[in-house]
Each structure stands twice: as C-alpha cells, then as structure tokens.
Amino acid sequence: MAIVDFSGKITLGEGSAILRKMIRELVENGRRKILLDLGDVDYIDSSGIGEMVAAYTTVRNAQGELKLVHLTRRVHDILQITRLYTVFDVQGDEASALRSFRGAG
C-alpha cells in the first residue's frame, strides 16, 4: 500500500514527469495498491490527464489498484467532462479508500 500526496500542478513538463516517475517506482518496488491524494492539486491539463491515465494503466497492468481521493473542484470537473470519472475509482475520503482496497499488497 502506498499513499501518494501530490500538490501543485500536473501539467506538461515537470508535474507530469514527477507523477510518471513516482508511479513507476512504486510499481517496480512491488506496490500494488496506490492511493493518489490530489487534495492540493489545483491545476491539471490534458498532458496531466494523460499521465493519470498512464498511471492507472501501469498499476492495472501490474494487477494492482489505483484510487483517487480528495479531488479539488477543478480536477473533479476535468475528470467529469472527459468521462474519466467513470474510469477512475474516486473515493470520498482516505478511510473509505483504504477499506476499499482488496486483499494484500
């Protein structure tokens, strides 16, 4: 299990690259349950959205689960209009997110 607190922007360049590197490191080190706390992310662009989709796919391909928690309104709205709200497992709070993970890992 890993809880990742991300803050600032997830945009083309640094923000997206950091997210990509972090998810890859976690998966390569055996983490299969990853909770991404986006409570302090106030800006995400299409590159950032793409990076989140890549993160989702990376974790899923490793038979893991990636969940999101504490979406800011702007991130929530972007996921809504791009229909990705139906793809990601968005949890209301950390406690329910942790309970929702299946099995060990």
Place this chain on the structure above:
Amino acid sequence: MISKTQRLAVTLETLLESVDLAENIVVGVAESAGFSNEDVHKIGMAVREGVVNAYNYGNQQDQTKKISIAVEFDPGKMTIRILDEGPGFELTEVPDCLAEENLLRTSGRGLFLMRAFMDDFKVLRSPSGGAELVMVKNLPSSGSSNGSSQPK
C-alpha cells in the same frame, strides 16, 4: 466599452517554456478585460492546450519554427488565434476522446478541452499551411459567456 478591434500579437519560439508564457500573457489580458476568475482559468487553459498542440503536433518541437498568438477584442467578444508552422489538420479527423474505446488513451484531449472551455472554436489552415486555432470567448458584459463546462 470596446468599439473597434483591438489586437495584441506575440510570436514565441517552439519551446516548452512558451506554453507557460503564452498562458500567463493571455491570462493577464483576460483579467484586464474583466472576465471572472473561473473564465480566466478556462481561457488560460484553452490557450495552454492550443500552444501545447502547436508545440507538439504542429511544429513537432522543431525549434526553427514559431508559434504565433494573437488576441483580438471586438465588441462583445475576445478572439484568440494560435498559429503554428506545421502541416495543418482537419478537426473532423481527430478521434473522439469521449468514445469508450479512446478513454484510456494518454493523449488527444487538448482540442476537446479548448472546445469545452471557449464559446466558439474552429481550426483553419493558414495560407502557409499551418494550423490556426481560433477560439472565442464572449465578454462578460455581453451576458452570453458559456458558463457550463460542456462542449458544443
């Protein structure tokens, strides 16, 4: 009240730094024009996506090429033009990012977001062949700015 066209134009290099620069310039202009914070955010993001499109897909990160941005004010609306020096493209040929089979694609949402965040959006081909993204936001006083986040 703006009674005739006012225009601001800037030419930027095909660099990653130009994305933030373009967004910051247009955000400043939009704030001065009296748009709400939410609309300023949407305009800034639309410009960001447009310049990313020019940087990545139009000019294909070729630093010998330029990205031109123009902001025009006419009565009731602000028009932003983003021009690249690439091969151009047809909007109808861009895959629908909302289609089920495309939801897990890691790219291809920039054009959709520009449409969603602006009141009007179209893609033209410049005389030199590059793509010209033309996006319009109605000025707040005109009372018809698209307050929703849904694309047309």
